[in-house]
Amino acid sequence: MYKLLDQRKCVSFLITFFIFSFGYAQKNLLVLQTDFGVKDGAVAAMKGVAMQVNTRLQVFDLTHEIPAYNIWEAAYRLQQAAPFWPAGTVFVSVVDPGVGSSRKAIVLQTNSGHYFVGPDNGSFALVAAKMGIKAVREIDEKTNRLPGSQESYTFHGRDLFAYTAARLASGRIRFEQAGKLLPNKIVMLNWQPAKVENNVVTGMIDILDIQYGNVWTNIDEKLLAAIGVEKKDSIDIDIFYQDSLRYTGTMPLVNTFSDVPDQAPLAYFNSLMKLSFALNMGSFSQKFGIASGPGWTLRIKKK
Amino acid sequence: MYKLLDQRKCVSFLITFFIFSFGYAQKNLLVLQTDFGVKDGAVAAMKGVAMQVNTRLQVFDLTHEIPAYNIWEAAYRLQQAAPFWPAGTVFVSVVDPGVGSSRKAIVLQTNSGHYFVGPDNGSFALVAAKMGIKAVREIDEKTNRLPGSQESYTFHGRDLFAYTAARLASGRIRFEQAGKLLPNKIVMLNWQPAKVENNVVTGMIDILDIQYGNVWTNIDEKLLAAIGVEKKDSIDIDIFYQDSLRYTGTMPLVNTFSDVPDQAPLAYFNSLMKLSFALNMGSFSQKFGIASGPGWTLRIKKK
Amino acid sequence: MYKLLDQRKCVSFLITFFIFSFGYAQKNLLVLQTDFGVKDGAVAAMKGVAMQVNTRLQVFDLTHEIPAYNIWEAAYRLQQAAPFWPAGTVFVSVVDPGVGSSRKAIVLQTNSGHYFVGPDNGSFALVAAKMGIKAVREIDEKTNRLPGSQESYTFHGRDLFAYTAARLASGRIRFEQAGKLLPNKIVMLNWQPAKVENNVVTGMIDILDIQYGNVWTNIDEKLLAAIGVEKKDSIDIDIFYQDSLRYTGTMPLVNTFSDVPDQAPLAYFNSLMKLSFALNMGSFSQKFGIASGPGWTLRIKKK
Numbered sequence: 001m002y003k004l005l006d007q008r009k010c011v012s013f014l015i016t017f018f019i020f021s022f023g024y025a026q027k028n029l030l031v032l033q034t035d036f037g038v039k040d041g042a043v044a045a046m047k048g049v050a051m052q053v054n055t056r057l058q059v060f061d062l063t064h065e066i067p068a069y070n071i072w073e074a075a076y077r078l079q080q081a082a083p084f085w086p087a088g089t090v091f092v093s094v095v096d097p098g099v100g101s102s103r104k105a106i107v108l109q110t111n112s113g114h115y116f117v118g119p120d121n122g123s124f125a126l127v128a129a130k131m132g133i134k135a136v137r138e139i140d141e142k143t144n145r146l147p148g149s150q151e152s153y154t155f156h157g158r159d160l161f162a163y164t165a166a167r168l169a170s171g172r173i174r175f176e177q178a179g180k181l182l183p184n185k186i187v188m189l190n191w192q193p194a195k196v197e198n199n200v201v202t203g204m205i206d207i208l209d210i211q212y213g214n215v216w217t218n219i220d221e222k223l224l225a226a227i228g229v230e231k232k233d234s235i236d237i238d239i240f241y242q243d244s245l246r247y248t249g250t251m252p253l254v255n256t257f258s259d260v261p262d263q264a265p266l267a268y269f270n271s272l273m274k275l276s277f278a279l280n281m282g283s284f285s286q287k288f289g290i291a292s293g294p295g296w297t298l299r300i301k302k303k
Numbered sequence: 304m305y306k307l308l309d310q311r312k313c314v315s316f317l318i319t320f321f322i323f324s325f326g327y328a329q330k331n332l333l334v335l336q337t338d339f340g341v342k343d344g345a346v347a348a349m350k351g352v353a354m355q356v357n358t359r360l361q362v363f364d365l366t367h368e369i370p371a372y373n374i375w376e377a378a379y380r381l382q383q384a385a386p387f388w389p390a391g392t393v394f395v396s397v398v399d400p401g402v403g404s405s406r407k408a409i410v411l412q413t414n415s416g417h418y419f420v421g422p423d424n425g426s427f428a429l430v431a432a433k434m435g436i437k438a439v440r441e442i443d444e445k446t447n448r449l450p451g452s453q454e455s456y457t458f459h460g461r462d463l464f465a466y467t468a469a470r471l472a473s474g475r476i477r478f479e480q481a482g483k484l485l486p487n488k489i490v491m492l493n494w495q496p497a498k499v500e501n502n503v504v505t506g507m508i509d510i511l512d513i514q515y516g517n518v519w520t521n522i523d524e525k526l527l528a529a530i531g532v533e534k535k536d537s538i539d540i541d542i543f544y545q546d547s548l549r550y551t552g553t554m555p556l557v558n559t560f561s562d563v564p565d566q567a568p569l570a571y572f573n574s575l576m577k578l579s580f581a582l583n584m585g586s587f588s589q590k591f592g593i594a595s596g597p598g599w600t601l602r603i604k605k606k
Numbered sequence: 607m608y609k610l611l612d613q614r615k616c617v618s619f620l621i622t623f624f625i626f627s628f629g630y631a632q633k634n635l636l637v638l639q640t641d642f643g644v645k646d647g648a649v650a651a652m653k654g655v656a657m658q659v660n661t662r663l664q665v666f667d668l669t670h671e672i673p674a675y676n677i678w679e680a681a682y683r684l685q686q687a688a689p690f691w692p693a694g695t696v697f698v699s700v701v702d703p704g705v706g707s708s709r710k711a712i713v714l715q716t717n718s719g720h721y722f723v724g725p726d727n728g729s730f731a732l733v734a735a736k737m738g739i740k741a742v743r744e745i746d747e748k749t750n751r752l753p754g755s756q757e758s759y760t761f762h763g764r765d766l767f768a769y770t771a772a773r774l775a776s777g778r779i780r781f782e783q784a785g786k787l788l789p790n791k792i793v794m795l796n797w798q799p800a801k802v803e804n805n806v807v808t809g810m811i812d813i814l815d816i817q818y819g820n821v822w823t824n825i826d827e828k829l830l831a832a833i834g835v836e837k838k839d840s841i842d843i844d845i846f847y848q849d850s851l852r853y854t855g856t857m858p859l860v861n862t863f864s865d866v867p868d869q870a871p872l873a874y875f876n877s878l879m880k881l882s883f884a885l886n887m888g889s890f891s892q893k894f895g896i897a898s899g900p901g902w903t904l905r906i907k908k909k
Contacts, residue, residue: 029657031650037514039368041383042574044334047363048387051332055361055389058661060653065645068515069584080647084654084764086661097584100559151524153558155574158387211643212674221757255759256706271648271761281675281703340817342671344687345877347637350666351690354635358664358692371818372887400887403862454827456861458877461690 028054028169029089033062033077034157035069036094042155046092046162049146053163054170062091069097071122072189072293076207078116079126080272087113090169093123094157105139105160107168107178108186115175117165119156122189133184139164140179192297194219196226205239205296209270213283215239215290217298219275227302229253234303235267237277239288242295247288250303251277275300331357331472332392336365336380337460338372339397345458349395349465352449356466357473365394372400374425375492375596379510381419382429383575390416393472396426397460408442408463410471410481411489418478420468422459428492436487442467443482495600497522499529508542508599509577516586518542518593520601522578530605532556537606538570540580542591545598550591553606554580578603634660634775635695639668639683640763641675642700648761652698652768655752659769660776668697675703677728678795678899682813684722685732686878693719696775699729700763711745711766713774713784714792721781723771725762731795739790745770746785798903800825802832811845811902815876819889821845821896823904825881833908835859840909841873843883845894848901853894856909857883881906 030050036042047059062081066074074095082091096103096119108116108124111132116124117139139160144167149159167173194203194217203219229235231253239247251265260266262281270276278284285291333353339345350362365384369377377398385394399406399422411419411427414435419427420442442463447470452462470476497506497520506522532538534556542550554568563569565584573579581587588594636656642648653665668687672680680701688697702709702725714722714730717738722730723745745766750773755765773779800809800823809825835841837859845853857871866872868887876882884890891897 029661031654035514038364038366039513040510041365041380044363044365044380044384045387045574048384048389048392051361051392052387052389055332058657059363060650060665061644062647062650063644077647077650081650081654084651084658086654086658089654089657098561101561151572151576152574154560154571158574207646210645211641257760258704258707268760269757271651271758271764273757338817341667341669342816343813344668344683347666347668347683347687348690348877351637351687351692351695354664354695355690355692358635362666401864404864454875454879455877457863457874461877 028056028171029058029060029085030165030169031060031062031081031085031089031091032064032094032162033066033074033092034064034094035066035074036064036157038064042157045155046158049158049162050166053166053172057166057170062093066095069095071095071097073207074123075126075189078123079130082114082116082127083112083131085114088115090115090117090165092116092157092161092165093118094161095119095123096121096156099156100153103187104182105141105156106182106186107137107139107164107175109134109136109175115165115168117161117168120187122187124186125189128186128188133186135175136182136184136186137175137178138180138182144173144178190294191218192294194223196223199227199301201227201300203275203298203300204294205290205292205298206274207292208285208290209276209278210285212278213285213287214270214276214278215284215292216270216272216274216276219300220273221269221275224253224275224300227300229300229302231255236301236303237267238299239290240297240299241291247290257281331359331474332361332363332388333468333472334363334365334384334388334392334394335367335397335465336369336377336395337367337397338369338377339367339460341367345460348458349461352461352465353469356469356475360469360473365396369398372398374398374400376510377426378429378492381426382433385417385419385430386415386434388417391418393418393420393468395419395460395464395468396421397464398422398426399424399459402459403456406490407485408444408459409485409489410440410442410467410478412437412439412478418468418471420464420471423490425490425492427489431489431491436489438478439485439487439489440478440481441483441485447476447481493597494521495597497526499526502530502604504530504603506578506601506603507597508593508595508601510595511588511593512573512579512581513588515581516588516590517573517579517581518587518595519573519575519577519579522603523576524572524578527556527578527603530603532603532605534558539604539606540570541602542593543600543602544594550593560584634662634777635664635666635691636771636775637666637668637687637691637695637697638670638700638768639672639680639698640670640700641672641680642670642763644670648763651761652764655764655768656772659772659778663772663776668699672701675701677701677703679813680729681732681795684729685736688720688722688733689718689737691720694721696721696723696771698722698763698767698771699724700767701725701729702727702762705762706759709793710788711747711762712788712792713743713745713770713781715740715742715781721771721774723767723774726793728793728795730792734792734794739792741781742788742790742792743781743784744786744788750779750784796900797824798900800829802829805833805907807833807906809881809904809906810900811896811898811904812880813898814891814896815882815884816891818884819891819893820876820882820884821890821898822876822878822880822882825906826879827875827881830859830881830906833906835906835908837861842907842909843873844905845896846903846905847897853896863887 104120144164146163192204407423447467449466495507710726712726750770752769798810
């Protein structure tokens with residue numbers, strides 16, 4: 001045996017090692033989002049399937065506390081977190097009231113190089129709008145289903161999505177092997193884009209920062225600049241639910257919470273650089289009964 | 304030094320590397336379940352202990368939201384998730400009202416090659432029934448206790464179970480070193496097995512799929528087939544708490560939720576292939592006041 | 607090329623590999639604590655930033671359920687869990703009502719070799735007291751801020767703390783590169799140290815073990831020994847909120863819960879070896895309306 005190991009062999013061994021080592025260097029990331037909660041074993045079953053595929057995957061939770069069946073919030077949370085992850089990260093999102101129906105099971109590849117695996121029911125609408133659609137494939141259940149799960153109809157999160165995503169993240173399959181190419185579009189959601197007209201900015205309340213009761217809109221800095229609002233200026237705000245006025249008030253646009261006294265209202269740009277409202281050390285949404293979603297709109301004027 | 308490195312040395316170095324690399328290839332998995340919740344530092348202390356043993360372990364949560372002291376649910380969640388994990392995975396389950404009492408601290412090895420570490424109080428009854436007992440060992444506190452924790456009596460989860468499980472998962476000890484061999488049995492729980500008699504299937508409600516309010520029984524497909532029920536057939540269902548009738552109704556056996564209208568009841572096989580009841584887009588358990596556990600039984604007839 | 611590979615080269619390649627392998631051997635640990643909850647994408651954004659820095663970091667959660675703005679509890683949870691983690695572990699704690707104000711952003715190095723990254727607002731008071739301050743540095747926002755986040759003022763957890771901590775944990779920067787050295791002190795909190803006087807032990811209620819309703823004090827074994835209390839002895843306990851008596855009772859000092867009947871009160875040493883009170887299989891804090899924090903004090907006498 002030693003005779004076989006001339007320097008040539010030694011070199012190829014070393015090259016093998018290098019390649020092997022680079023395999024390690026690129027760790028593969030899998031991020032899971034569901035509306036399952038974490039009180040039962042469902043999320044753990046998904047992670048077990050991922051570990052069956054490859055024990056070296058790094059698996060993370062985005063959140064499992066999406067309110068049951070709330071596709072808008074699933075879409076929102078993905079676009080809130082995904083841009084902060086490296087290209088190549090594979091996200092699974094399972095908020096799937098239509099499991100077993102004709103809704104498609106897809107893998108979306110964005111222009112940013114991220115992958116999104118789950119039902120095509122609007123959950124990917126906001127990441128598609130933000131990061132751009134590069135390609136969409138329909139998961140081929142014949143080749144990409146957890147072996148032995150054919151009789152199970154109600155847990156695609158485990159049997160189809162976690163399995164396919166783990167295989168994609170670990171390089172067991174390439175994106176091309178996920179299934180057949182679909183046209184470059186996905187199911188979208190209705191929302192009211194922010195705009196400016198006659199010195200009034202209109203938009204919607206995307207979501208609440210629930211832990212603190214802050215109200216996050218879809219209005220960015222450029223629109224406020226367009227009506228001449230700068231930091232330290234005050235703005236007049238009307239919030240509507242459908243056509244009924246739910247809040248009217250005036251508050252300063254500041255950098256951060258501690259720029260106003262405790263319990264005072266403030267407007268600020270949140271961590272996604274969108275206009276938001278809060279009470280310093282209090283809950284704006286609770287005090288004024290404000291919620292979020294397509295029905296909640298607002299109008300902003302410079303004071 | 305270079306003179307020492309003849310080709311023989313080079314070979315043994317390379318062999319060492321191969322072995323080392325295989326060490327990496329087999330990542331060791333540790334999965335934790337408790338009734339501690341995640342609001343304090345207890346689970347994190349357990350993970351810290353695991354990291355003291357070996358920083359390369361992959362540590363996962365099954366759930367930490369088992370209701371306090373609920374051994375039945377601990378047992379159920381383990382058998383729900385564990386079969387989806389690779390052989391060799393080490394599970395810790397700490398729902399341990401008898402900590403410090405005479406209940407035994409054990410490691411259970413199942414025929415499937417999984418390990419379960421925790422108190423022998425019934426928590427492992429369902430995985431033992433499902434996956435088979437290969438061997439049981441009593442943890443030897445002299446050799447398998449976190450050094451320095453001898454004065455601590457109330458946190459075996461950290462001092463004994465996480466420590467021993469991490470050492471087992473990382474190969475620091477072999478199963479044989481966990482402690483002395485016990486007889487091949489563990490503490491079991493009472494439950495009503497599903498059966499068929501006179502064209503009536505009887506069984507129990509194992510658990511609720513709490514996030515959605517679905518009701519999961521212990522009845523499998525074969526029993527329904529034995530009374531001639533096929534997909535699309537309707538079935539009559541009576542649910543009892545102890546001897547009192549709590550629900551009676553008729554519903555179709557379908558593949559998935561979207562096979563019936565919103566708010567309509569349906570029967571289906573869940574992700575563990577057990578008969579379950581739900582309201583499409585609603586909560587069956589909440590609407591009809593149904594709970595789960597040994598007291599909740601049911602009778603099924605073909606309509 | 608083969609000619610180049612004489613034995614000398616082979617040796618240096620192998621040495622490189624060894625070094626590389628040791629790099630693997632020391633996995634770098636990052637532990638996150640916040641008051642963000644896990645219902646939204648904020649924690650996941652922090653983890654994404656850490657993965658942008660280095661995909662091989664091991665990232666853990668201490669808890670994200672610190673009550674909003676509760677700095678005392680943030681401090682308590684850190685000192686509860688951190689001592690069980692290996693030296694070199696980097697902790698991030700973001701309970702940060704003063705984000706954007708003049709409070710300092712720091713990295714604390716303790717004598718135990720752990721690192722704590724976050725706002726200097728008292729969150730690190732208890733780990734500093736327990737583990738000792740080795741050095742404190744103020745994070746230099748010019749060199750240690752997530753590129754592209756300069757316009758974001760309200761999410762230092764992601765833009766400054768997770769980024770800096772991940773760079774420190776992965777060896778991308780050394781501690782010395784975090785920023786300029788500060789004096790060896792941090793913002794402290796007020797608390798009532800436990801003491802003994804005239805055969806009476808006084809102290810405070812540090813925290814509740816909320817999952818079970820147990821009451822944890824800051825009194826250790828030595829103080830009880832000083833008034834002659836041993837295991838099995840009974841003690842008289844008065845609990846005050848400010849100056850008003852909220853509970854008075856007598857209970858035995860035992861090793862563990864199952865040493866008393868169900869629902870009976872007991873005193874025991876908790877997993878941090880501090881005197882604690884509980885009802886076996888019940889909730890002491892709920893039954894007697896006991897909470898925790900600076901206002902809650904107690905007096906203990908031997909019965």
